[in-house]
Amino acid sequence: MAERFARRIPEPTVVRLPLYQRVLGELSVDGIPTVSSAELADAAGVNAAKVRKDLSHLGTYGTPGTGYDVNFLLGQIRHELGLDREWQVVIVGMGNLGHALAHSQRFSTQNFRTFALFDIDPAKIGEDFSGTPVRHISELSDALAGMSQAIGVIACPAGPAQDVCNRLVAARIAAILNFSPAVLTVPPPVLLRQVDFSVELQALAFYIVHPEAVTGAEEDTQSGL
């Protein structure tokens, strides 16, 4: 059922797969039939050895002397990332960030379907986002009833974040993407990832103050992910 012996894929590789997926998608649209690891590496801003090692974790898909078949490799990666099925996403917290995420092309693209929106503020209930109404957070469990592998996005302030998180967990969410600046705790097997703007901003400030601490980017002039 799974692909081969399901060798474990390192997390750094997992995070680069979406990058390759995006680049391959563009190549596919452009009708380019094959890519070498060097070309793919260049477009993705990494080095060729890393690309080959990453792809080797998925299987032996390349052809020596030629490279990789763009469409085939794209399909394999999309499958590996689960992008060949549809994912239900719920967003909790319809402040400015929630608005932005709900409107985002990128959430609706790639088979991530924004399925429901929630807030705790009565004033926001009922607002409509291209057909999806904002509902009160107390309806969360009902809305998620029967969904087996939904993904929750927390876009509320840090204060209520753990409470929202608990509600999502209680509603049997499979995974949570947390945009609030709060350290959250979830029980297994619920998955949790964090996106924190201010951490990135502070990291940039650190490296401006400490230029000597910058790890020189290699071949090209770009900083890695």
Next chain:
Amino acid sequence: MAERFARRIPEPTVVRLPLYQRVLGELSVDGIPTVSSAELADAAGVNAAKVRKDLSHLGTYGTPGTGYDVNFLLGQIRHELGLDREWQVVIVGMGNLGHALAHSQRFSTQNFRTFALFDIDPAKIGEDFSGTPVRHISELSDALAGMSQAIGVIACPAGPAQDVCNRLVAARIAAILNFSPAVLTVPPPVLLRQVDFSVELQALAFYIVHPEAVTGAEEDTQSGL
């Protein structure tokens, strides 16, 4: 001038410093005088050994048997992160995400001052965000003239992102935080960091599809950053 012999601080540590900074800020507000590495670790969602090793990169600030002085350590970390000075931030791209970032408390807090907003769409020019007007991107160089260490935020679509990036570089920006799903190239010594929502979403999807690939979180039930 610099702190001691400016030992190089590993990037994973740099990224955790903002986390410690936040937790210590809360402890400070609560009037708590000291923390042990175990307590700090717990609040930050990491383990105690990591906290001690991280902090040891800054200096010998702890007291055996007692722990760390909250206010003193907070000051040291804030200094290290450059948070004891003010940072000018410009945002390019005033779509939904740009709106959200411009309004965000977190950008205005922590001494990051949103100094100017830009867009290429004439319809958006002139809109006002709590006193900061949206200007046309062609004014970027003028607006940044004389600023030595400004930080640029790219919140536009992938298409124009490299062009925007080039304009920021030409305007002598010190660092760029890129929210667009594009691989950007900048010349040194310009710093670049990437925040990509859809990568995180796709990573979550991957781990839902491959539960066996999840690296079990240790002590507590939380997934790391």
Next chain:
DNA sequence: CATTGTGAACGCCTTCACAGCC
């Protein structure tokens, strides 16, 4: 006696380099 700071061991990802294959 609780807790720090750190050398050493460990694990893991990255990079190298080249045999193998088209």
Next chain:
DNA sequence: GGCTGTGAAGGCGTTCACAATG
């Protein structure tokens, strides 16, 4: 000849464990 796949080497952060210390 060009390029992949991969074993081996290298580098680096994490974890361990304990001597040192107030």
